[in-house]
Amino acid sequence: MKHITYPIGALLAMSLAPTLYAQNGDAKAGAQVYYDYGCYGCHGYGGYGRKDLNDTGSAILVNEEVFRAFLRGRADVAPLLPVTDMPNYPANSLSDEQVRDLYAYIRSMPPNLPETGGVETFRQILEIAEQPYRND
Amino acid sequence: MSKEQSSQEPSDHEVKVGRRHFLKGAASSAAALAVAPTAKAQNPSAFAASYTAPTYQQLQRDTGALTPPAIERTVVRPGSDLMVQVLKDMGIEFVAANNGSSFEGLQESIINYGSPPNKMPEYITALHEESSVDMANGYGKAEGKPMAVMLHGTIGIQHAAMAIYQAYYSGTPMILIVGRDDGFIQAHTANDMAAMCRSFTKWDALPKTLPECLEALQEAYRQAVTPPTGPTVVVVDMELQKEEARELQVPPFRPAVIEGIDVATARDIAQKLLAANNPRIATGSFRTPEGCAAAVELAELVGASASTTAHQGPMGFPQRHPLCGPGADINYDYVLGLEANSPHLSLQRPTVATLTAVRDTMGIGFGGLRDNPPATGRGAPRPQEGTVLTIDAQASIPLIIAEVSRLMTPEQRRRIEERRAAHAKANHEARMAALLEAIEQKKKGWDLSPISTARIYAELWPLIADEDWCLASPSSFSSSHHMQLWDHNKPYSYLGGQGAGGMGYGLGACTGAALAARERGRIVINIQTDGDFNYAPGSIWTAVHHELPMLTVMHNNRAWHQEFMFIQYMAGVRGRGTDRGHIGTTLRDPFIDYAKLAQGYGMKAEGPIDDPTQLAAALRRGLDVVKNGEPYLIDVLTQPR
Numbered sequence: 001m002k003h004i005t006y007p008i009g010a011l012l013a014m015s016l017a018p019t020l021y022a023q024n025g026d027a028k029a030g031a032q033v034y035y036d037y038g039c040y041g042c043h044g045y046g047g048y049g050r051k052d053l054n055d056t057g058s059a060i061l062v063n064e065e066v067f068r069a070f071l072r073g074r075a076d077v078a079p080l081l082p083v084t085d086m087p088n089y090p091a092n093s094l095s096d097e098q099v100r101d102l103y104a105y106i107r108s109m110p111p112n113l114p115e116t117g118g119v120e121t122f123r124q125i126l127e128i129a130e131q132p133y134r135n136d
Numbered sequence: 137m138s139k140e141q142s143s144q145e146p147s148d149h150e151v152k153v154g155r156r157h158f159l160k161g162a163a164s165s166a167a168a169l170a171v172a173p174t175a176k177a178q179n180p181s182a183f184a185a186s187y188t189a190p191t192y193q194q195l196q197r198d199t200g201a202l203t204p205p206a207i208e209r210t211v212v213r214p215g216s217d218l219m220v221q222v223l224k225d226m227g228i229e230f231v232a233a234n235n236g237s238s239f240e241g242l243q244e245s246i247i248n249y250g251s252p253p254n255k256m257p258e259y260i261t262a263l264h265e266e267s268s269v270d271m272a273n274g275y276g277k278a279e280g281k282p283m284a285v286m287l288h289g290t291i292g293i294q295h296a297a298m299a300i301y302q303a304y305y306s307g308t309p310m311i312l313i314v315g316r317d318d319g320f321i322q323a324h325t326a327n328d329m330a331a332m333c334r335s336f337t338k339w340d341a342l343p344k345t346l347p348e349c350l351e352a353l354q355e356a357y358r359q360a361v362t363p364p365t366g367p368t369v370v371v372v373d374m375e376l377q378k379e380e381a382r383e384l385q386v387p388p389f390r391p392a393v394i395e396g397i398d399v400a401t402a403r404d405i406a407q408k409l410l411a412a413n414n415p416r417i418a419t420g421s422f423r424t425p426e427g428c429a430a431a432v433e434l435a436e437l438v439g440a441s442a443s444t445t446a447h448q449g450p451m452g453f454p455q456r457h458p459l460c461g462p463g464a465d466i467n468y469d470y471v472l473g474l475e476a477n478s479p480h481l482s483l484q485r486p487t488v489a490t491l492t493a494v495r496d497t498m499g500i501g502f503g504g505l506r507d508n509p510p511a512t513g514r515g516a517p518r519p520q521e522g523t524v525l526t527i528d529a530q531a532s533i534p535l536i537i538a539e540v541s542r543l544m545t546p547e548q549r550r551r552i553e554e555r556r557a558a559h560a561k562a563n564h565e566a567r568m569a570a571l572l573e574a575i576e577q578k579k580k581g582w583d584l585s586p587i588s589t590a591r592i593y594a595e596l597w598p599l600i601a602d603e604d605w606c607l608a609s610p611s612s613f614s615s616s617h618h619m620q621l622w623d624h625n626k627p628y629s630y631l632g633g634q635g636a637g638g639m640g641y642g643l644g645a646c647t648g649a650a651l652a653a654r655e656r657g658r659i660v661i662n663i664q665t666d667g668d669f670n671y672a673p674g675s676i677w678t679a680v681h682h683e684l685p686m687l688t689v690m691h692n693n694r695a696w697h698q699e700f701m702f703i704q705y706m707a708g709v710r711g712r713g714t715d716r717g718h719i720g721t722t723l724r725d726p727f728i729d730y731a732k733l734a735q736g737y738g739m740k741a742e743g744p745i746d747d748p749t750q751l752a753a754a755l756r757r758g759l760d761v762v763k764n765g766e767p768y769l770i771d772v773l774t775q776p777r
Contacts, residue, residue, distance in 0.1 A: 037714045037715050038714050041704060044775045083705055086708075087708020087709070089713070093707075113579055116575050121598060125597055126568075126572075128601045128623070129567060133456045133625070135456075135626070
């Protein structure tokens with residue numbers, strides 16, 4: 001298929017951070033899987049989205065085997081109403097190698113959580129909230 | 137004939153020109169065209185090859201060279217002048233339209249009648265009827281009163297239909313004037329034009345005489361603003377627009393009379409509010425800004441804490457008012473619901489769902505408006521807890537205030553003052569705690585590229601907090617971060633969603649809100665999703681043309697993201713992989729350059745911006761332009777949500 005490469009640079013930037021968990025996969029290849037399979041749709045381009053992936057402590061991400069079992073074991077019954085839940089990924093749609101690479105990439109995502117006090121915008125927002133109410 | 141010959145010496149039959157461009161040239165050389173009605177005077181290469189040249193007769197008419205047919209009398213006081221006078225009397229500020237021959241009489245009166253002409257109402261040039269109605273929707277939500285829209289016959293109604301439908305769901309008052317010219321293009325006329333949208337409009341009329349027409353326009357206003365509020369339709373025949381009115385006088389306008397509760401009920405409510413140790417006022421969306429002010433007055437008078445929906449939609453209780461919040465004690469012993477649910481008593485005006493039996497004569501049964509709707513699905517009615525009086529809360533509050541004022545004892549007054557102070561302290565503490573918690577969420581991915589939607593809202597807030605602002609775009613697809621970060625203290629702070637979830641609403645609605653804003657020294661913020669933008673981008677031109685103070689920040693995730701996620705799940709269910717989920721759900725190959733697109737419409741614009749550190753400066757530049765009375769667009773590449 002045709003690969004859209006424009007966000008991959010941004011994705012790869014995330015893969016340089018040290019990780020806590022051992023991975024056998026190729027984070028660079030995993031970044032491409034992450035994009036091609038639309039994982040960013042719910043998890044954001046950097047792991048923050050409707051469901052965060054970065055450093056969440058999720059048991060699903062504790063190791064590659066658990067992660068793979070999670071992907072393979074998703075619901076396979078079509079709900080009556082549209083949902084945006086996590087899709088199912090049987091082996092014929094996402095290979096073990098792709099899962100390995102994807103896991104390596106996800107585990108490489110660094111947290112991106114600045115200190116509140118270190119962001120001028122947040123300080124300003126808090127200052128505004130401290131001001132007395134006026135509605136003129 | 138060779139291509140070269142074709143482009144240099146077209147015959148009358150072969151010439152292909154863009155009509156608007158042609159007319160621009162024709163206007164400056166009308167005399168030449170009058171004697172030589174070919175395209176030789178033009179440069180054919182400048183025109184798109186797919187357009188048919190106007191006929192000689194059309195050109196003569198459009199350039200003013202053709203004298204209208206002689207008539208027996210000169211129309212010195214056309215009926216449409218009186219129609220415009222009716223609109224003036226009712227305070228209609230704007231009439232939006234994409235021009236159509238069936239209302240040319242009325243259009244001519246709007247732009248030429250009165251002193252000054254084209255003012256109250258001002259003709260707003262829209263590029264699509266859907267945009268016209270969306271503008272009226274945005275304006276109506278912001279101001280709680282109607283603006284008008286003109287629609288050209290059957291085709292105008294159909295272009296506008298989805299926007300009317302959404303306004304109906306939102307209960308937005310507006311007056312739709314449909315031109316009808318039975319003797320002209322047959323496909324553009326019909327016996328009962330309003331039937332095409334009767335099931336999703338509140339009221340309609342097809343007046344047969346000019347006096348009836350003037351009355352109908354006035355009644356359309358009254359019906360639009362009387363609960364259940366909504367769009368109304370008057371079909372206006374061309375003959376009535378062009379008729380000589382002679383000595384006919386415009387009837388004086390009688391405002392709508394909107395009923396509230398009776399004195400006995402008001403007294404009962406007042407006694408309960410005064411007797412309660414910890415009363416609460418749950419508020420929803422009032423009809424007009426006066427309703428919000430009245431609710432504040434009542435809450436202050438009785439020292440009740442108040443809930444609000446101001447962060448979810450227009451006409452809400454000011455969110456940062458000291459009484460707004462959970463209050464010092466969440467064990468409320470009497471809750472009065474004003475357009476909101478209550479476990480005790482609530483006053484709620486009827487919605488358009490009550491019109492179904494009368495208006496849905498075809499039995500369409502629109503979801504959410506029909507009898508016995510399913511209990512599931514978005515928009516399904518919520519169960520009521522306590523007693524509900526189906527009556528307008530806004531019209532009821534003054535009587536409650538009067539009764540409270542009459543019944544209140546000095547001791548009660550003292551306790552109320554203490555309670556107010558306690559609530560203010562508690563609500564401020566609750567606000568700060570909620571804000572700190574929200575910031576912890578909003579800072580996730582703060583420095584990532586593409587830019588997080590939270591960062592857009594966060595960076596905007598300090599820049600507009602001291603301005604008079606209106607967030608007119610629906611925010612659910614950009615995760616509604618303003619709800620936690622911004623203070624929604626005005627009736628128009630946030631105008632809410634589309635109404636019926638239809639896309640294409642945002643830009644038009646923001647443009648309509650910006651019409652109101654332009655007259656009132658306000659600015660409009662439009663966090664514009666890319667999918668929504670592309671349905672009817674022409675409002676960009678309208679905003680430029682009418683010099684509207686509107687900042688558009690593109691939430692450019694290059695997709696219809698909700699559908700992207702739906703398709704992904706569906707592909708997963710079927711075990712076929714999500715790697716083709718982008719087909720039909722994304723806007724790639726090519727990416728759309730919204731800054732260039734806006735610039736093409738004449739709007740100042742910049743982007744795409746994907747570096748989060750560049751965002752705040754761009755927002756400042758944009759706001760500087762907007763505060764100067766011009767619209768501005770910033771294309772921001774964003775995270776999906």
